[in-house]
Amino acid sequence: MQNTTIxxxxxxxxxxxxxxxxxxxxxxxxxxVFHALxxxxxxxxxxxxxxxxxxxxxxxxxxxxxxxxxxxxxxxxLFFVLSGTVLTLSLARAGDLRRQEIVAxxxxxxxRLLPLLGAVTLAxxxxxxxxxEEVEFVEATSWMNGxxxxxxxLKEILLNAAGWSHSLNPPAWSIRIEIAASVAFPALYWxxxxxxxxxxxxxxxxxxxxxxxxxxxxxxxxxxxAFYLGSLIPRWxxxxxxxxxxLRAPARVxxxxxxxxxxxxxxxxxxxxxxxxxxxxxxxxxCAAFLVAVAYHNPRAGVLRRPVxxxxxxxxxxxxxxxxxxxxxxxxxxxxLIASPVPGEALALNIGLGGDSARFW
Numbered sequence: 214m215q216n217t218t219i220x221x222x223x224x225x226x227x228x229x230x231x232x233x234x235x236x237x238x239x240x241x242x243x244x245x246v247f248h249a250l251x252x253x254x255x256x257x258x259x260x261x262x263x264x265x266x267x268x269x270x271x272x273x274x275x276x277x278x279x280x281x282x283x284x285x286x287x288x289x290x291l292f293f294v295l296s297g298t299v300l301t302l303s304l305a306r307a308g309d310l311r312r313q314e315i316v317a318x319x320x321x322x323x324x325r326l327l328p329l330l331g332a333v334t335l336a337x338x339x340x341x342x343x344x345x346e347e348v349e350f351v352e353a354t355s356w357m358n359g360x361x362x363x364x365x366x367l368k369e370i371l372l373n374a375a376g377w378s379h380s381l382n383p384p385a386w387s388i389r390i391e392i393a394a395s396v397a398f399p400a401l402y403w404x405x406x407x408x409x410x411x412x413x414x415x416x417x418x419x420x421x422x423x424x425x426x427x428x429x430x431x432x433x434x435x436x437x438x439a440f441y442l443g444s445l446i447p448r449w450x451x452x453x454x455x456x457x458x459x460l461r462a463p464a465r466v467x468x469x470x471x472x473x474x475x476x477x478x479x480x481x482x483x484x485x486x487x488x489x490x491x492x493x494x495x496x497x498x499x500c501a502a503f504l505v506a507v508a509y510h511n512p513r514a515g516v517l518r519r520p521v522x523x524x525x526x527x528x529x530x531x532x533x534x535x536x537x538x539x540x541x542x543x544x545x546x547x548x549x550l551i552a553s554p555v556p557g558e559a560l561a562l563n564i565g566l567g568g569d570s571a572r573f574w
Contacts, residue, residue, distance in 0.1 A: 231526075232508035235517035237295050238525025240288040241533040244384065247285035248537055249567030250276060252357045252544050253551075253559040259355050265485045272556035279564070281477045289387050290494060291501040292533075293436050296391060297401070297443020298505055304402045305447070315399050322395040325530075326376065326388055333534045334374040337381040340538055341365055350548045352559070361541050384537050386432075393433045394440045401437075405444040412449065415441065423491050435491050439498045443505060450506040458511055469507070476500035540570040 251261065256273045258264055266277050303321070307314040345361040365373075365381055372378035376392045379385035394401075404415035419438040428434050457465065476497050484490035508517055516522070525532070543566055554562060 230509060230512075231523050232511060232517040233295060233298065233505065234526030234529075235519070235522035236291065236504065236508050236526070237529040238522055238527070238532075240291045240295070241529040241536075242525055243283045243288040244285050244533060245536045245540070245570050246283040246564075246567035247280065247288065248384075249540055249570060250280055250283065250560075250563045251354055252540070252566055253352055253548075253554065253562050254354055255559045255563070256556045261354075263486045263488065266481060272560055276560055276563075277481060279560075281481045283567075284477050284480060286480055286489065286494070287476050287497050287501070290436070290439050290497045291504065292387065293390070293394070293439035294443040294446075294498065294501040294505050296394070297398075297440035298446045298509060299443075300395070300398050300440075301402055301405060301444040301447050304399070310399060310403060310406075318399065319395070322392075326392060326395075327374075329530055329534055330376050330385060330388060331374045333382050333385070333538070334370060336535065337373070337538055338365060338370055340542065341381070344542060345545060348545075352548060352551055352554060353544070357541070357544060360537075361545075382534065382538060384533055388534070389431070390433055390436050393431070394437055397437065398440065398444070401441045401444050405441070405448060412445065416445075420495075423495065432489060435489055435494050438495070439501065442498060442502045446502065446506050446509055450502075451510055454506045454510040457507065469504075472500045472503050476504075536570050540566060543569055 255261060255276045256271060258273060261273065261276055261280070264273075266274075300318075300322075304310065304314070304318060307317065341361065341364050347362050349358050360383060369378065369380060373381045373385065376385065376389050379389060401415070404411055416438070419441050422428055422434050423438050457468065460468070479496045479500075480490070480493045483496070484493045487493075547562075547566075551562070
């Protein structure tokens with residue numbers, strides 16, 4: 214019979230690995246490039262991220278491909294699945310899930326997330342007052358022109374520092390999801406340690422919340438399943454993952470490439486005009502869970518053990534939260550120097566901005 218107490222299983226669960234850290238770093242880097250691709254208009258399209266794919270669109274096709282490869286939604290979902298796995302390992306180390314362990318868990322999460330939010334909010338506030346001006350760039354998309362405008366007041370600053378708003382730093386919307394999911398996570402973790410019928414029932418309930426029209430909780434309803442699926446990986450994904458890892462290398466490469474293609478292209482091909490569509494998010498979540506399970510249960514981790522990727526993982530939260538401020542400061546600096554770039558030049562500028570934003574670190 215499976216022992217579902219946390220204390221007895223904690224020692225048998227593999228610890229957080231370099232592979233998981235590297236995945237988190239790659240996800241953060243993907244978001245940096247993704248946002249850079251949205252800065253300047255290509256083929257004069259104002260919001261390419263919500264534009265259906267048109268195979269006659271010239272340079273716009275290249276941008277669609279790049280947006281698929283550096284898919285921001287897929288990267289954020291990967292973050293959420295990884296968080297579910299990491300938080301599970303954290304609670305497993307604590308032993309039995311009692312009140313004091315839950316309180317300690319909440320304190321650790323607060324100290325993990327809130328100082329970063331506070332620092333980035335302070336940096337963004339200073340940039341609003343000292344750097345950005347209320348200007349509209351005709352070469353830029355409405356997405357770029359919509360941010361970093363009027364100076365914030367004290368209430369707005371405090372709401373951003375607490376994670377309740379992301380008006381000063383748009384990527385912080387996902388940290389609000391992280392905070393809300395952290396509050397619910399002890400219950401998700403408890404379900405993940407029960408018997409298979411309980412685990413399955415929990416998954417079905419969260420899928421109903423995710424997919425039924427009309428339910429809305431600030432996107433938490435869409436993404437909470439990703440955290441739950443991540444919580445199942447340490448205890449429930451071992452056997453199927455080992456089947457995959459025992460395959461010959463060519464088969465593993467083909468399967469992994471297929472998963473990556475589906476993960477990257479689902480949103481562009483299936484719901485290109487509907488951001489965070491729950492059906493697409495579900496497909497991407499399943500793909501992300503596969504990648505996390507392989508990284509978690511594979512002790513060798515292969516390319517994910519490269520030092521540069523491990524370093525990216527270590528700075529991933531900071532990179533994710535500060536990159537857009539750096540990106541927009543660079544964009545505001547160079548845009549006045551640009552005169553009506555042709556589509557290829559606009560795309561090259563977007564790519565260059567992504568690289569320069571990443572090199573800031």
